[in-house]
Amino acid sequence: MDGMYDVVVLGLGPGGEGVAGRLAEAGLSVAGVEARLIGGECAYWGCVPSKMMVRAAGLLAEARRVPGMAGSVRVSPKWAPVIDRITGEATDGWSDDAKAEHFESAGVHLVRGRGRITGPREVTVDGRVLRARRGIVLATGTSPDIPPIDGLEGTPYWTNRNAVTTRQAPESLIVLGGGAVGCELAQVFARFGTRVSVVEAADRLLPQAEPEAGVLLARVFAGEGLTAYTGVGAARVRHDDAGFTLTLEDGRTLHATRLLVATGRRTDLAAIGAAEAGLDESARFVAVDDRMRAADGVWAVGDVTGRGAYTHVAVYQGRIAARDILGEGGPAADYRAVPRVTFTDPEVGSVGLTEREAREAGLDVRVGFAHVDESARGWIHGAGHEGFVKLVEDARRGVLVGATSAGPAGGEVLGALVVAVQNEIPTTRLRHMMYTYPTFHRTIEDALETLDGHV
Numbered sequence: 463m464d465g466m467y468d469v470v471v472l473g474l475g476p477g478g479e480g481v482a483g484r485l486a487e488a489g490l491s492v493a494g495v496e497a498r499l500i501g502g503e504c505a506y507w508g509c510v511p512s513k514m515m516v517r518a519a520g521l522l523a524e525a526r527r528v529p530g531m532a533g534s535v536r537v538s539p540k541w542a543p544v545i546d547r548i549t550g551e552a553t554d555g556w557s558d559d560a561k562a563e564h565f566e567s568a569g570v571h572l573v574r575g576r577g578r579i580t581g582p583r584e585v586t587v588d589g590r591v592l593r594a595r596r597g598i599v600l601a602t603g604t605s606p607d608i609p610p611i612d613g614l615e616g617t618p619y620w621t622n623r624n625a626v627t628t629r630q631a632p633e634s635l636i637v638l639g640g641g642a643v644g645c646e647l648a649q650v651f652a653r654f655g656t657r658v659s660v661v662e663a664a665d666r667l668l669p670q671a672e673p674e675a676g677v678l679l680a681r682v683f684a685g686e687g688l689t690a691y692t693g694v695g696a697a698r699v700r701h702d703d704a705g706f707t708l709t710l711e712d713g714r715t716l717h718a719t720r721l722l723v724a725t726g727r728r729t730d731l732a733a734i735g736a737a738e739a740g741l742d743e744s745a746r747f748v749a750v751d752d753r754m755r756a757a758d759g760v761w762a763v764g765d766v767t768g769r770g771a772y773t774h775v776a777v778y779q780g781r782i783a784a785r786d787i788l789g790e791g792g793p794a795a796d797y798r799a800v801p802r803v804t805f806t807d808p809e810v811g812s813v814g815l816t817e818r819e820a821r822e823a824g825l826d827v828r829v830g831f832a833h834v835d836e837s838a839r840g841w842i843h844g845a846g847h848e849g850f851v852k853l854v855e856d857a858r859r860g861v862l863v864g865a866t867s868a869g870p871a872g873g874e875v876l877g878a879l880v881v882a883v884q885n886e887i888p889t890t891r892l893r894h895m896m897y898t899y900p901t902f903h904r905t906i907e908d909a910l911e912t913l914d915g916h917v
């Protein structure tokens with residue numbers, strides 16, 4: 463049955479779900495189109511299940527730190543409770559029935575199926591035409607970007623989807639890509655007894671973060687028995703009954719029962735008919751202004767906009783798009799302080815610019831740096847205390863434009879730094895306040911004291 467609505471939201475991950483709910487709450491008639499599950503990648507194959515895995519692996523790591531600090535324990539990892547928890551608690555067996563009910567009772571008309579823009583303010587789903595008086599919101603997210611490596615296509619390689627649904631930890635695993643997905647999952651499986659190798663084409667792990675973070679992770683990974691191959695890509699992949707053989711560009715070969723491809727994400731704007739809405743289908747992402755407007759009667763939010771593939775960015779953009787559609791005004795999008803946390807152990811949290819990005823932007827940069835393990839709390843903490851705080855100051859203005867917090871609870875410590883960067887709190891004021899003793903976040907104070915000229 464065709465339909466006329468105020469707004470059609472295409473894709474109901476964290477971005478689209480938020481916009482659709484907010485608009486319906488405000489009294490607009492809204493159709494939400496979803497090809498798979500309401501909640502998107504984050505709820506079913508991304509953030510939530512992977513963080514349950516990280517939590518379980520973290521418990522094992524803490525137990526292994528008991529000797530020398532608190533006696534002895536016998537650690538016998540078991541994958542079954544992890545996948546049971548993901549299945550039962552996180553994903554309801556990869557069913558969104560309960561969410562769908564909630565969504566519809568909130569007033570959103572749910573249309574299941576793969577939608578495509580077929581004209582101005584028009585989306586077609588399995589032959590059913592949905593028209594939108596005010597416009598369309600694109601929130602279709604991304605899918606894994608599989609590199610064109612000789613022999614890879616057609617093999618049973620894993621993506622994040624297989625990794626978070628597996629019923630057992632593999633005996634051995636090659637992880638292609640040492641970004642957020644690769645590093646988090648590599649460490650998880652290694653802690654459950656899988657023999658893990660990580661292959662990262664860039665010269666270090668987490669290449670988008672400060673270099674010190676990649677160096678730290680490589681050291682921690684090596685200590686936990688993972689092997690990282692950096693600065694080298696994959697030349698060839700073969701698969702047979704024994705598993706995968708991956709040949710590196712320098713001729714070395716790696717073998718494993720499983721291969722996880724974690725080399726980034728891609729959009730497919732042609733598949734959603736973006737040109738019908740006046741958008742460039744060949745672009746990597748949908749370009750939006752600071753109110754999430756992509757074209758007349760078209761808004762886009764979340765990963766599809768390419769402004770940082772994080773759930774909190776999708777949700778933030780969703781709120782702005784909803785306000786714009788409702789004519790409510792309010793602050794425009796501001797990406798100066800996009801926070802991100804890679805949930806390895808140590809966690810790597812960062813915000814704003816890296817030192818290099820700040821220098822490339824022509825800023826007069828001063829850097830502050832302090833080790834967590836040399837702080838009072840780090841010393842007390844003992845095993846597992848590796849980490850650092852790095853501050854990037856725009857010296858001319860005397861404010862932080864970026865910061866990294868790596869260490870135990872590194873993502874939580876980041877909170878204070880996000881407030882400082884977002885609100886341009888002068889570093890002189892940050893230096894003259896109290897930091898609770900003995901917390902991990904006191905390392906921020908140590909790092910402030912090392913800003914050039916303030917040692």
Ligand SMILES: Cc1cc2nc3c(=O)[nH]c(=O)nc-3n(C[C@H](O)[C@H](O)[C@H](O)COP(=O)(O)OP(=O)(O)OC[C@H]3O[C@@H](n4cnc5c(N)ncnc54)[C@H](O)[C@@H]3O)c2cc1C
Nearest residue numbers: 473475476477497502503508509577603764765771772773
């Ligand atoms: C392993 C992993 C771990 C992650 N961990 C974190 C984390 O800890 N913290 C964090 O902030 N982020 C994390 N992310 C990133 C996070 O999952 C994404 O940033 C977030 O899901 C983006 O939300 P979105 O709404 O833009 O897109 P998505 O969540 O991808 O949702 C898009 C939805 O649109 C639907 N769709 C697509 N095309 C169509 C169509 N044509 N018709 C109908 N429906 C369509 C899809 O089925 C999907 O449900 C992780 C990602 C991965 C892969």
Ligand SMILES: NC(=O)c1ccc[n+]([C@@H]2O[C@H](COP(=O)([O-])OP(=O)(O)OC[C@H]3O[C@@H](n4cnc5c(N)ncnc54)[C@H](O)[C@@H]3O)[C@@H](O)[C@H]2O)c1
Nearest residue numbers: 609639640641642643644662663724725726771803804805
């Ligand atoms: N904790 C979090 O917030 C979290 C966790 C996981 C994912 N995510 C989001 O999901 C997105 C996708 O994560 P991802 O890790 O897949 O992407 P990514 O872009 O973060 O990392 C991919 C890595 O693969 C490397 N690479 C690319 N091609 C390669 C090749 N052929 N051989 C070897 N290495 C190669 C890249 O250099 C890069 O370091 C990220 O942008 C991130 O925003 C967030």
